[in-house]
Amino acid sequence: MLCSDTPFASSFTSLPNAPRLLLAPMEGMVDEIMRRVLTDATEYDWCVTEFARVSGTLLPLRFFTRIAPELLEGSRTAAGTPVRVQLLGSEPACMAENADRLAELEPAGIDLNFGCPAPTVNRHRGGAVLLDEPELLGDIAAQVSRAIAGRVPFTAKMRLGVQDKSRAVEAAQALADGGAQMLVVHARTKEEGYRPPAHWPWIARIAEAVNIPVVANGEIWTVDDYLRCRAESGLRDVMLGRGAVADPFLAARIRCHLRAQAGCSPDDDWHALRPFIHAFWQGVQRKVEARHAPGRLKQWLNLLRRNYTQAELLYQAVRPLREAHDVQIILQTFIGVMDVAGDVRELAHH
Ligand SMILES: Cc1cc2nc3c(=O)[nH]c(=O)nc-3n(C[C@H](O)[C@H](O)[C@H](O)COP(=O)(O)O)c2cc1C
Numbered sequence: 001m002l003c004s005d006t007p008f009a010s011s012f013t014s015l016p017n018a019p020r021l022l023l024a025p026m027e028g029m030v031d032e033i034m035r036r037v038l039t040d041a042t043e044y045d046w047c048v049t050e051f052a053r054v055s056g057t058l059l060p061l062r063f064f065t066r067i068a069p070e071l072l073e074g075s076r077t078a079a080g081t082p083v084r085v086q087l088l089g090s091e092p093a094c095m096a097e098n099a100d101r102l103a104e105l106e107p108a109g110i111d112l113n114f115g116c117p118a119p120t121v122n123r124h125r126g127g128a129v130l131l132d133e134p135e136l137l138g139d140i141a142a143q144v145s146r147a148i149a150g151r152v153p154f155t156a157k158m159r160l161g162v163q164d165k166s167r168a169v170e171a172a173q174a175l176a177d178g179g180a181q182m183l184v185v186h187a188r189t190k191e192e193g194y195r196p197p198a199h200w201p202w203i204a205r206i207a208e209a210v211n212i213p214v215v216a217n218g219e220i221w222t223v224d225d226y227l228r229c230r231a232e233s234g235l236r237d238v239m240l241g242r243g244a245v246a247d248p249f250l251a252a253r254i255r256c257h258l259r260a261q262a263g264c265s266p267d268d269d270w271h272a273l274r275p276f277i278h279a280f281w282q283g284v285q286r287k288v289e290a291r292h293a294p295g296r297l298k299q300w301l302n303l304l305r306r307n308y309t310q311a312e313l314l315y316q317a318v319r320p321l322r323e324a325h326d327v328q329i330i331l332q333t334f335i336g337v338m339d340v341a342g343d344v345r346e347l348a349h350h
Contacts, residue, residue, distance in 0.1 A: 017236070019258070021251045022184070022215060023047035024241035025086050025111070025157070029299060032069050032077075033283035034245070037276050039081035041248035043255075046082040048157070048239075051113045054089030054098045055124060064102050075108040082108030084155070088116060090125040092139045096147035109153035112144065112180070114171070117159070117190040128190035132162045134174035141178025157184040157217075157239075160202050163191050168202060169209045176210040183210065184239050187218040194242075200232035207235060215239050221246060221306070223257045246303040248276055270310040274335050277304075281331055290324040297327060310334075 027050035035047050049068045065071050070083040085107040089095045116127025148154050156175045160168040187198040198218030207214040216233040220226050221243040243250050256264035284296045304311035318327050
């Protein structure tokens with residue numbers, strides 16, 4: 001059995017040294033469906049939406065509610081986890097106007113993205129490419145902070161630089177001086193993309209140089225990674241990205257470990273995971289066109305198979321399938337019979 005996250009988590013988070021565990025924004029992967037599933041599976045202090053791109057116009061309210069339907073539900077997932085909304089852009093006044101409008105919807109927080117390495121985004125001066133311009137970062141943060149005027153928490157997420165890390169501390173200080181109340185630091189440059197390692201000691205340097213809380217991010221896939229990140233960054237608060245998608249119980253495992261609680265689940269706890277896969281598939285089918293649904297499931301299974309043997313089998317079974325209907329049959333059968341036995345590769349041929 002997984003150590004039950006819900007009953008103990010409230011007492012856990014009230015402990016003085018409880019770490020903050022945040023669910024990372026992941027465009028194209030962690031949308032409202034995945035946020036719901038992952039926050040049902042384990043408790044996070046909050047999650048952050050994929051970025052809303054701001055470029056020259058005042059976005060309509062429905063743009064924000066499309067990215068964050070949770071805004072219509074008190075900015076919380078079904079499990080009650082707060083959802084913060086992320087903005088990406090480079091024009092301070094326009095970012096401020098949009099933050100002001102977004103604040104009308106009372107999000108659980110507003111976050112700014114200075115970490116996206118995607119060429120299409122960077123070409124339009126968005127995301128990580130701005131890290132070479134600390135003055136601009138400071139200006140964006142200051143104008144956004146003034147526009148929000150304390151109505152909602154205001155945070156920023158950054159990488160260590162564009163090509164190198166020489167201006168990492170300066171960039172962080174500019175964001176903090178501009179009024180960001182917390183920084184999440186993904187410990188890699190834009191150039192380093194998602195290649196390991198993450199340079200956790202750099203997060204320590206940044207945390208020493210700013211007077212706001214800092215959250216460590218990057219390459220935490222296991223409890224051991226969390227412990228190493230904590231040792232190297234000196235921080236206990238972390239944001240989990242791909243690791244949380246690959247193991248929906250990772251945050252719970254970290255909490256179990258820190259409480260030295262007996263009964264933490266074994267790593268490969270397929271039985272506990274199955275209802276969440278089911279819920280995800282239901283959500284995907286409701287939201288996306290049928291032809292895109294199999295791709296979403298494959299994307300998740302591709303990460304899950306790092307940790308779950310049965311996910312590997314299921315992944316291999318659905319990989320060649322293009323029709324949602326065919327995936328549905330495999331999934332139903334697979335999820336339904338795995339207690340008994342069954343090799344999904346066999347099922348796939350029926
Ligand atoms: C597919 C994908 C989409 C992402 N989208 C966003 C995003 O919209 N906003 C953001 O700030 N970071 C985004 N990130 C970066 C993650 O939030 C996180 O910083 C990064 O994956 C490192 O953490 P990890 O090693 O735990 O995954 C994305 C990462 C991935 C892999």
